[in-house]
Amino acid sequence: MAELTIRLERKKDYRKVEELTREAFWNVYKPGADEHYYVHMMREHPDFIPLLDYVLELDGRIVGSIMYTKARLEDEQGETKEIISLGPLCVAPEFQRKKLGKLLIEHSFDTARAMGYDVNINFGNPGNYVSRGFVSCRKKNVSYMVKGNFPTALLVCELVPGALDGRSWMYVPSTAADCCEDTAAVEAFDRTFPPKEKAWRPSQEEFYIYSHSSVVR
Numbered sequence: 115m116a117e118l119t120i121r122l123e124r125k126k127d128y129r130k131v132e133e134l135t136r137e138a139f140w141n142v143y144k145p146g147a148d149e150h151y152y153v154h155m156m157r158e159h160p161d162f163i164p165l166l167d168y169v170l171e172l173d174g175r176i177v178g179s180i181m182y183t184k185a186r187l188e189d190e191q192g193e194t195k196e197i198i199s200l201g202p203l204c205v206a207p208e209f210q211r212k213k214l215g216k217l218l219i220e221h222s223f224d225t226a227r228a229m230g231y232d233v234n235i236n237f238g239n240p241g242n243y244v245s246r247g248f249v250s251c252r253k254k255n256v257s258y259m260v261k262g263n264f265p266t267a268l269l270v271c272e273l274v275p276g277a278l279d280g281r282s283w284m285y286v287p288s289t290a291a292d293c294c295e296d297t298a299a300v301e302a303f304d305r306t307f308p309p310k311e312k313a314w315r316p317s318q319e320e321f322y323i324y325s326h327s328s329v330v331r
């Protein structure tokens with residue numbers, strides 16, 4: 115029986131977690147990946163939540179990682195609500211689909227609730243999240259950018275049932291991921307890792323469909 119531990123990430127884990135993130139995301143959403151650069155940068159961002167930055171170890175080897183940023187909701191009266199946003203989440207390719215991702219989500223949600231958070235919202239492939247209690251943003255009346263715009267990939271999980279009361283909310287994500295728009299910086303950082311071939315995968319088209327569509331009724 116392998117020994118499984120979930121614990122907070124430590125400074126000495128940083129590079130290992132970036133390597134893991136690169137491996138797990140490579141070619142999944144685009145040829146190559148930028149999530150390892152995001153992980154590298156987000157730890158310095160004011161919205162980063164160190165107390166929700168977990169690694170999962172199997173026999174002392176880090177094979178899973180979950181991180182969060184603070185985000186917010188705004189209602190039509192200008193009232194704001196601080197929420198959390200999951201991501202990146204990853205499991206080493208050879209250990210995927212063994213419920214390790216589920217463990218990381220559940221463990222971090224328990225901590226988040228204890229910290230007083232009651233809502234998580236993130237963009238993602240619904241297939242990875244709907245069995246974990248996430249629903250379409252439309253069902254919780256959470257719009258993005260424009261009222262009534264409900265992206266297919268925008269997923270809401272009430273950590274405390276009923277935390278969203280049906281009023282119209284606007285999701286305002288953290289700016290932490292904006293660093294990935296600097297593609298030269300992403301490429302330069304990637305060159306500090308061993309070369310890896312970029313390739314097309316069907317999951318990239320799936321992601322295109324999810325990230326360019328909305329739930330309309």
Ligand SMILES: CC(C)(COP(=O)(O)OP(=O)(O)OC[C@H]1O[C@@H](n2cnc3c(N)ncnc32)[C@H](O)[C@@H]1OP(=O)(O)O)[C@@H](O)C(=O)NCCC(=O)NCCS
Binds near residue numbers: 138211217245
């Ligand atoms: C997404 C990821 C973190 C999930 O972690 P995991 O340990 O593989 O996932 P789990 O075994 O806990 O759960 C898998 C769930 O995904 C869903 N799923 C989607 N596609 C699946 C597939 N091909 N086979 C099995 N489950 C699949 C199922 O709902 C399953 O949950 P269920 O069996 O309880 O219903 C992991 O696969 C990963 O690192 N992927 C690459 C990076 C990534 O895409 N991260 C998420 C960003 S949106």
